[in-house]
Amino acid sequence: MKISTLNIKRFAFGIAICSAIFSSCKKSDNPNNLPEVDPSAYQGKIDGYTSSDEIYPNNLKAYWSFDDTKNELKSASAPTQTANDAFVTGVKGKAIKLTAGYLYYAKQFDAFKTDALKSFTVSVWVQILNNxxxxxxxxTLARPNTFDGSLDFRLNTQANAATVTDKLGIGPRFSTVGGGSQDNLNATLNPKIGADVWTHLVLTYDSNSGTFKEWAxxxxxxxxxxRGVGNNLFKAYEPGEFIIGGNYNVIPGKAVNTSVEYAAMTGTVDELRIYNTVLPDAHIKALYALGVAGK
Known part of the structure; x- marks a missing residue:
C-alpha cells in the first residue's frame, strides 16, 4: 500500500493534537501554583507550633513561667508578699507549688487597666484536689477593699471530697460595667484532676458578644x-492588684470582711498566661497539646 507524504503529515499532526488535548485535560498537582513545602520544616511540631510561646505572642500581656522565678515576666514584677510556696517540676520547666499558700502582687498592672483589658484569654495548668x-x-484581678475582684478564677473544691477526682467545679466570675456580676459553671463536663495530674484550664471572654467560656x-x-452585653459587659476596675492562690481574706492583715469561704490554695500552678484577646478554639487546643508534650 502506498502512503502519501501528505497523509503521513496529516497523521502526525493528528497525534500531536490529541497529545495536546490529553495534556490539557490532565489534572494539575498544583493548580494554584502554591510554593513547595519542605516536610522537614514541620517535624517535631504540634499543630504547626514548636512551643506554646509561639501562640499569639503579640497579645500575650502577662506571663508567669515559674521557672525559678515568681515574677510576672512581661513587666518584671515581683510579688509583694508570698506564703508557703516552692518550685517543683512543672508542665514546662518549673512550677510553683502552694501549700495553703499564695502570691500577692500589690500593684496595678498596666495590662489589666480598664482600657487595656476588654476581651481576654487566661490559660493555666494546675494540679489540684477537691477538699x-x-x-x-x-x-484574681483583685480590687482593694472589695471582696469580689474584677475577674475571679474560682474552683469549687468545696463541693466534693478529696477522693473525688473525676469532678472539678469551675466557677469563674467577673464584675460588670453596671456594677453587677456574671459567672459560668461546668454543669455537666468535668476534667480529671489529682495531686499529680496536670489539668489545663482556660477562660475566654469576648467583649463584642459577651461570651464567657471555660475550657478544660x-x-x-x-x-x-x-453573659450578655450593655451593663453586663466585663470591666477591669482600677485600682487593681493581682493574687494567685487566694483572695484578700486569706492574706494576713488584708481581709475585707469576715467570710471564710476561701482557703489559701493547696495545689500547683504552671504556665499562667493572660492575653488581651480571645484565642481561637484551635489555638486553645494547641496550647493544651503543646503542654502535654512539655512544649
Whole structure:
C-alpha cells in the first residue's frame, strides 16, 4: 500500500493534537501554583507550633513561667508578699507549688487597666484536689477593699471530697460595667484532676458578644457561655492588684470582711498566661497539646 507524504503529515499532526488535548485535560498537582513545602520544616511540631510561646505572642500581656522565678515576666514584677510556696517540676520547666499558700502582687498592672483589658484569654495548668470544705481562688484581678475582684478564677473544691477526682467545679466570675456580676459553671463536663495530674484550664471572654467560656483540657466545658452585653459587659476596675492562690481574706492583715469561704490554695500552678484577646478554639487546643508534650 502506498502512503502519501501528505497523509503521513496529516497523521502526525493528528497525534500531536490529541497529545495536546490529553495534556490539557490532565489534572494539575498544583493548580494554584502554591510554593513547595519542605516536610522537614514541620517535624517535631504540634499543630504547626514548636512551643506554646509561639501562640499569639503579640497579645500575650502577662506571663508567669515559674521557672525559678515568681515574677510576672512581661513587666518584671515581683510579688509583694508570698506564703508557703516552692518550685517543683512543672508542665514546662518549673512550677510553683502552694501549700495553703499564695502570691500577692500589690500593684496595678498596666495590662489589666480598664482600657487595656476588654476581651481576654487566661490559660493555666494546675494540679489540684477537691477538699470538701473551702473554695480555691486560682487567681484574681483583685480590687482593694472589695471582696469580689474584677475577674475571679474560682474552683469549687468545696463541693466534693478529696477522693473525688473525676469532678472539678469551675466557677469563674467577673464584675460588670453596671456594677453587677456574671459567672459560668461546668454543669455537666468535668476534667480529671489529682495531686499529680496536670489539668489545663482556660477562660475566654469576648467583649463584642459577651461570651464567657471555660475550657478544660482542650474542651469547652462551660454551661452558661452567653453573659450578655450593655451593663453586663466585663470591666477591669482600677485600682487593681493581682493574687494567685487566694483572695484578700486569706492574706494576713488584708481581709475585707469576715467570710471564710476561701482557703489559701493547696495545689500547683504552671504556665499562667493572660492575653488581651480571645484565642481561637484551635489555638486553645494547641496550647493544651503543646503542654502535654512539655512544649
Amino acid at each position: 470538701g470544705s473551702k473554695r480555691t481562688m486560682l487567681m 483540657n482542650g474542651v469547652d466545658v462551660g454551661s452558661y457561655n452567653n
